Amino acid sequence: MILIRLQRRFRPVGFATAVAAVFCALCFVLPSGSMAFQGVVPNHPGTVPPTTKNWTRVLPTTAPSKRAGANLAYDVRDGYVLAFGGLGHVHPFNDTWVFSGGNWTELFPPVAPSPRAFAALAYDNATQQVILFGGQGAQISDILNDTWAYSGGNWTRLHPAQSPPGVYRALMVYDAAASEIVLYGGLAASGKTTTPNNQTWVFKAGTWSMLTRAGVAGTNPSAMAMAYYPVKADIVLVGEVSPTNATIQTWLFKDGAWQPLLTKSEPTRAPVLGQQDLVYDATDGYLLLFGSHQNTWNFSNGHWARLQPGIYPRGRIQFGMTFDGVDGYVVLFGGQVPLGRGCLACQYLNDTWHY
Numbered sequence: 344m345i346l347i348r349l350q351r352r353f354r355p356v357g358f359a360t361a362v363a364a365v366f367c368a369l370c371f372v373l374p375s376g377s378m379a380f381q382g383v384v385p386n387h388p389g390t391v392p393p394t395t396k397n398w399t400r401v402l403p404t405t406a407p408s409k410r411a412g413a414n415l416a417y418d419v420r421d422g423y424v425l426a427f428g429g430l431g432h433v434h435p436f437n438d439t440w441v442f443s444g445g446n447w448t449e450l451f452p453p454v455a456p457s458p459r460a461f462a463a464l465a466y467d468n469a470t471q472q473v474i475l476f477g478g479q480g481a482q483i484s485d486i487l488n489d490t491w492a493y494s495g496g497n498w499t500r501l502h503p504a505q506s507p508p509g510v511y512r513a514l515m516v517y518d519a520a521a522s523e524i525v526l527y528g529g530l531a532a533s534g535k536t537t538t539p540n541n542q543t544w545v546f547k548a549g550t551w552s553m554l555t556r557a558g559v560a561g562t563n564p565s566a567m568a569m570a571y572y573p574v575k576a577d578i579v580l581v582g583e584v585s586p587t588n589a590t591i592q593t594w595l596f597k598d599g600a601w602q603p604l605l606t607k608s609e610p611t612r613a614p615v616l617g618q619q620d621l622v623y624d625a626t627d628g629y630l631l632l633f634g635s636h637q638n639t640w641n642f643s644n645g646h647w648a649r650l651q652p653g654i655y656p657r658g659r660i661q662f663g664m665t666f667d668g669v670d671g672y673v674v675l676f677g678g679q680v681p682l683g684r685g686c687l688a689c690q691y692l693n694d695t696w697h698y
Contacts, residue, residue, distance in 0.1 A: 396627075397654040398639070398675075401695040403446045409691035410436065411661035411679040412460030412479075420471040420494060422669050426676060427475060427493075429663075430460035432691060435481060439498070442667070442674060442695070455498045456491045457481070461661070463515035463529070467492075467546070469522045474546060476526060479511040486511055486532045490551070503551050507544045514569035518596070520576040523547035525596060527580065528564050539564055539586065543601070560594040560601040562586065568621035570630050572642070579604075579630060579642060581621065593647070604645065620664035624698070626671045631698065633675060635660045639698070656696045672697040 407413065413429030413436075423443040428436050437458040439450045456462070462478030473493040480487050488509035490501040507513075513529030524546040531540040543557035560580045561567045566589075567582030578596035583589050593604040619634035621642075630642040637658045639650045656662075662678030674697050680690040 396698070397652040398656055398696050398698050399654070401445055401697055403695060406447045406693050406695060407438065407440050407449070407677070409693040410677050411691055413663050413677055414462055414464040415663035415665040415674065415676060416464040416466050416473050417665050417668050418473050418493070419466055419468065419668060424665055424667050424674050425464070425473050425493060426663060427456070427464065428459050428462060428478065429677065434458065435460045435479070443669065447695070450496055452497050454500070456489065459487060461511035463513045463526060465515045465517050465524050467524055468517055468519065469547070474524055476507070476515060477510045477513060477529065484532060486537070490546070501549060503549060506551050507542060507553070508540060510540050512564040513540070514567060514580065516569055516571045516578055518571060518578055519573060525578055527560065527569060528562070528567060530564050554599055557599060558601045561592060565618055568619045568632060570621040570623050572623060572630055574628065574644070579621070581632065581642070618660040620662065622664055622666050622673055624673055625666055625668065631673055633664060656694070657692070659692060667697070670697070
């Protein structure tokens with residue numbers, strides 16, 4: 344079935360080109376050889392034998408424009424992958440797209456969140472809605488803390504009595520064991536700059552609550568990823584310990600608190616991260632991580648293992664990734680490739696892959 348995109352453009356707002364560099368203030372240069380779209384991952388200590396499963400490039404008839412910082416979530420009720428917003432070369436977007444059956448279709452709800460990138464997005468199974476929180480808006484200092492719900496093609500602004508502070512790049516997943524959404528970290532405003540936010544909040548029945556005794560997991564929002572692991576009914580977070588400590592650590596969120604996980608892998612076998620995303624692959628029964636250095640890893644029963652697909656997406660940062668429950672594969676979309684220090688020369692992407 345081919346989905347036809349309605350002929351209407353998104354509604355971007357004006358945005359100074361220099362702001363694009365601020366969105367990517369934490370960009371870095373990818374290692375040599377990371378520009379190829381596909382290739383063979385070299386053997387090195389800590390890898391597992393090459394897998395027969397590869398990443399596959401999807402060639403939809405239409406797609407969102409090139410962008411970074413667009414988040415994805417699988418909408419169980421409506422049966423498709425939902426994508427919202429993101430940042431282009433000049434401005435953020437507030438367009439809504441759905442991915443199903445290998446094609447993208449743009450929707451035009453009468454009301455939508457304001458243009459933004461790096462918002463948190465997760466499906467709330469208890470209310471059967473996709474919840475969006477925060478992000479960075481149309482100005483450098485425009486760090487948002489609004490909450491929106493999406494269902495059946497429509498966005499609705501929610502007005503909880505209290506909310507987390509404005510953050511972008513925060514991690515947010517649905518905790519099926521507790522029937523609530525968990526939000527962690529992100530970057531918050533601090534004068535004319537930003538600072539890591541180490542708070543943990545939960546969203547349940549339309550109410551945000553801060554967990555004051557949750558403790559702290561990683562504190563580098565640009566090098567962390569988080570997903571719910573139903574096999575153990577835990578939330579798993581992996582990333583650098585802090586912006587000044589690149590040691591890779593894995594944490595579990597269990598019984599309302601973060602706790603370090605001593606993985607069965609050797610420390611050298613932890614993922615080489617950079618910027619990455621982590622989702623539960625329900626088809627294969629493990630957590631799947633894809634990192635900016637083109638590394639594909641899985642996490643199963645306390646063990647990280649590097650996979651070696653022969654074909655994989657180009658190295659990138661600030662991409663979106665989720666599991667498509669209808670089609671039964673992980674979907675990866677967009678992002679950007681830093682071509683030098685700073686990001687005025689970033690190459691924005693709008694390719695789609697599945698695994």
